[in-house]
Amino acid sequence: MPSLSQLLSERGRIRELEPIAVVDIGSNSVRLVIYEGAVRAPTPLFNEKVLCGLGRTVASTNRLAEEGVTRALAALKRFHAITRDLGVKNVRAIATAAVREAENGPDFITRGEKALGVHIEVLSGEKEAILAASGIIMGFIAPDGISGDLGGGSLELTDIAGGSLTEATTLPLGGLRLIDTTKGKLDKAHLIAEQAVGSVPWVKNGRGRPFYAVGGTWRSLAKMYMEQTSYPLRVMHGFSAPTRAMISFCDQIVKAKKLSSLAGVGEVSKARRDVLPYGAAVLESVLRRIEPSEVVFSVFGVREGLVYSLLPHDEKVKDPLLSFCEDYARLRSRSAEHAIELCQWTDALFASADIDETPDERRLRYAACLLSDIGWRAHPDYRGEQSLNVIAHAGLGGIDHMGRIYLALSVYFRHAGQGESQGEHLSNRLKALVPKRVLARAKLVGGAVRVAHMLSIGMPGVIDLTPMRVEDNRLVLRIPSPFADLDGERLRRRLAMMAGLLGKEPHVEFG
Numbered sequence: 001m002p003s004l005s006q007l008l009s010e011r012g013r014i015r016e017l018e019p020i021a022v023v024d025i026g027s028n029s030v031r032l033v034i035y036e037g038a039v040r041a042p043t044p045l046f047n048e049k050v051l052c053g054l055g056r057t058v059a060s061t062n063r064l065a066e067e068g069v070t071r072a073l074a075a076l077k078r079f080h081a082i083t084r085d086l087g088v089k090n091v092r093a094i095a096t097a098a099v100r101e102a103e104n105g106p107d108f109i110t111r112g113e114k115a116l117g118v119h120i121e122v123l124s125g126e127k128e129a130i131l132a133a134s135g136i137i138m139g140f141i142a143p144d145g146i147s148g149d150l151g152g153g154s155l156e157l158t159d160i161a162g163g164s165l166t167e168a169t170t171l172p173l174g175g176l177r178l179i180d181t182t183k184g185k186l187d188k189a190h191l192i193a194e195q196a197v198g199s200v201p202w203v204k205n206g207r208g209r210p211f212y213a214v215g216g217t218w219r220s221l222a223k224m225y226m227e228q229t230s231y232p233l234r235v236m237h238g239f240s241a242p243t244r245a246m247i248s249f250c251d252q253i254v255k256a257k258k259l260s261s262l263a264g265v266g267e268v269s270k271a272r273r274d275v276l277p278y279g280a281a282v283l284e285s286v287l288r289r290i291e292p293s294e295v296v297f298s299v300f301g302v303r304e305g306l307v308y309s310l311l312p313h314d315e316k317v318k319d320p321l322l323s324f325c326e327d328y329a330r331l332r333s334r335s336a337e338h339a340i341e342l343c344q345w346t347d348a349l350f351a352s353a354d355i356d357e358t359p360d361e362r363r364l365r366y367a368a369c370l371l372s373d374i375g376w377r378a379h380p381d382y383r384g385e386q387s388l389n390v391i392a393h394a395g396l397g398g399i400d401h402m403g404r405i406y407l408a409l410s411v412y413f414r415h416a417g418q419g420e421s422q423g424e425h426l427s428n429r430l431k432a433l434v435p436k437r438v439l440a441r442a443k444l445v446g447g448a449v450r451v452a453h454m455l456s457i458g459m460p461g462v463i464d465l466t467p468m469r470v471e472d473n474r475l476v477l478r479i480p481s482p483f484a485d486l487d488g489e490r491l492r493r494r495l496a497m498m499a500g501l502l503g504k505e506p507h508v509e510f511g
Contacts, residue, residue, distance in 0.1 A: 027152030055098030413446025
């Protein structure tokens, strides 16, 4: 059986990557994630989770649940077979709160290492917090706020500023632990959470800054919130919600007599529903204490933080969004070199038009250029909507939902022009979410790239010689004599459309 590295090479990877697997043995779940490689924007190639409930009885018995141990060992045995069959040589395994605290934790580790075939590192509370914070740094650009990683056994709170961890603490507030400690009394769990969070003086420093929410229980809450608010983009990473709205929502979960009666509960797996009210109680307590500017949900946590810790400095400092987009361009577009040319070509256009552009808007424009041709294999009638759907749901890091929608709409307009799609298309629903400036900027970028592709047909070496710039009241496209035959009606229509967006007159010059 060919190894995973060989399969990736056969699929045309532009660089050899050594896959890395992370096995995360948590208080509630045991998970295997195999990443394409240890890079700034890692792509999961395989992801499997088993809800074992190892920590279900640790608080009351000081022992890992026997049924949980049996299920976890079976999962680890399967994970060993998967990594072996795929030829993954770099396997890292970690265990968190439940295993760390249980008296039979060492015995479980011995049996687990035999089942998995590799060493299992039992994380201290401090290192767990550090890795959780590193996951946030991996997933966002210059995060500045408090992060909270809620597991089955504990809550790790960290203060992240300037790309580093400044404060950290571990609290015994995991969902399974609270159920066990309180014998299933939610009111008591709520009080314990309020007292525990209130005992951490430095969390007040998070007031007015984002709170980054990590962990499966909190992501399940976000899924329900999305359903209740009819939010159209069901992507978890970078999704944000107003603090007051999330406090109110958590209060609704905590006070519900029957969880099954709440809208959106169908989005949550049955195995996780019993801890959901406890996760809501903890989140509500955290938000009331911190008073953050917003709640930002992250799919990047301890596992991604572990990968981040293994990266060399030159990889850590890369932009995760642009790294992902450049790799994706090399995999899916006709020419990644042309995509890079588009970044410089639009630089000149935007400078000549004196378009006000923030640094973040510039990096988003670059990302849109890099992704502009990934839908070229689709049927021409559906390239716009299909490209939008792919980008809107791609595994992007270093971007919030507004930026994600901007990218998706930019590439949509590159294919569809300014025409409106008919029916309940995702493009129409996303347009309704963004401010006028974002929508107008997406149309500008899409319109410019639309002109460029009509000249270059997606190939490099053409647009560098055919600049498009604003001169006085005209949008001037210069075509040198060797490319004069590329002129035509469709090119003129696209140029006119772009000129209209800029409020200029279209003009073509030759020679």
